[in-house]
């Protein structure tokens with residue numbers, strides 16, 4: 279696998295580990311807060327019960343239990359005599375259970391006392407209550423009527439158990455306030471009294487918000503740092519690859535004229551050649567042509583290093599752009615562009631701009647050369663010029679091979695050459711467009727490209743005038 283993928287995988291792996299650790303820590307903190315919440319309200323409830331007993335001598339259930347007792351009295355001394363069979367009895371038991379359950383829920387005052395106490399202590403006052411009956415028996419002087427026993431109570435009792443009648447759904451975060459064991463003349467009743475805060479999660483969230491925000495922020499920071507580092511690393515790698523490509527291309531370019539000169543030199547050593555003046559002249563011309571080419575290449579290398587070290591020193595002059603464009607295209611057509619068809623269309627009559635003629639000419643020449651070079655059919659190059667707001671816009675369009683979208687943002691980078699296909703098929707060092715960009719920018723303008731593979735490219739230069 280490529281090193282790039284390893285770094286990416288390693289980074290993503292570390293981020294996943296970091297997120298897991300943070301989630302684990304937050305879950306721990308949450309659980310702890312949740313337990314503390316329950317403990318706090320459990321303690322508060324106990325305190326409230328003690329105070330209620332001390333100050334008011336009640337447990338908050340007096341009214342409810344009084345009503346339960348009278349209800350049980352009616353059942354045991356009246357209703358029970360109308361029951362004829364087992365089925366009637368079972369139905370009656372269900373009815374009794376539900377009635378007593380409702381009396382307890384409706385008539386108890388405990389929740390109001392608790393709410394007031396919580397508020398007086400500066401805590402949440404709104405909660406729901408839940409009552410769970412564990413044991414219910416109605417009694418008379420001579421009879422006992424078992425209504426309900428939860429499994430917990432059945433174990434210790436021998437009496438026949440009654441089917442579960444109504445057990446409210448267990449609330450997930452309920453807090454047990456107390457287990458009540460109550461007896462009076464006509465009943466025996468054991469039940470649990472719970473409170474439940476529907477907004478408990480919101481309260482805990484509020485308490486843990488700081489740690490939550492901190493850990494989310496730390497994750498975001500780590501992800502950003504990773505992405506920036508990864509991007510820089512990849513950019514450095516890309517640049518070092520480009521440099522290596524440049525050296526490779528340059529060596530290739532230098533070797534061609536050198537080997538031609540070497541072969542020509544060897545040819546001149548041959549006697550039969552030396553005897554033929556025409557051959558000597560031909561070989562000498564070849565050597566001088568290749569030497570000129572070699573010289574041009576070396577000059578180019580010197581020029582590159584000079585361009586790198588110094589800022590452009592523009593020698594600006596007022597120039598008629600339309601005339602200049604005509605001249606450039608004309609001399610290009612007569613030089614290396616004779617294989618191409620040129621179409622020109624300018625709307626710049628009388629417009630002059632402050633430009634450096636030499637650099638401007640290099641810039642347009644580079645675009646024309648590429649338009650011809652990167653073509654797989656008869657090259658057709660269109661050059662148009664017009665003004666737009668305060669800018670002179672020059673477009674060089676071709677019908678060549680085009681540039682894939684993913685490559686377009688890089689093509690003006692130093693040494694960059696499109697990687698598809700064999701780059702040695704078309705000679706170049708990846709500097710032409712880099713210079714185009716630098717020259718356009720040094721004139722206060724810019725360059726852009728739009729292109730479709732197989733359809734051609736349009737380079738647009740815009741320079742203020």
Ligand code: ADP
Pocket residue numbers: 648649652676678679680681689690694695696705706707708709710711712735
């Ligand atoms: P060079 O031509 O020396 O490779 P350039 O900087 O001039 O370097 O161009 C960079 C790359 O952009 C080229 O290698 C080529 O792939 C692509 N390119 C430039 N101009 C064109 C064009 N008119 N049509 C298609 N591709 C182009």
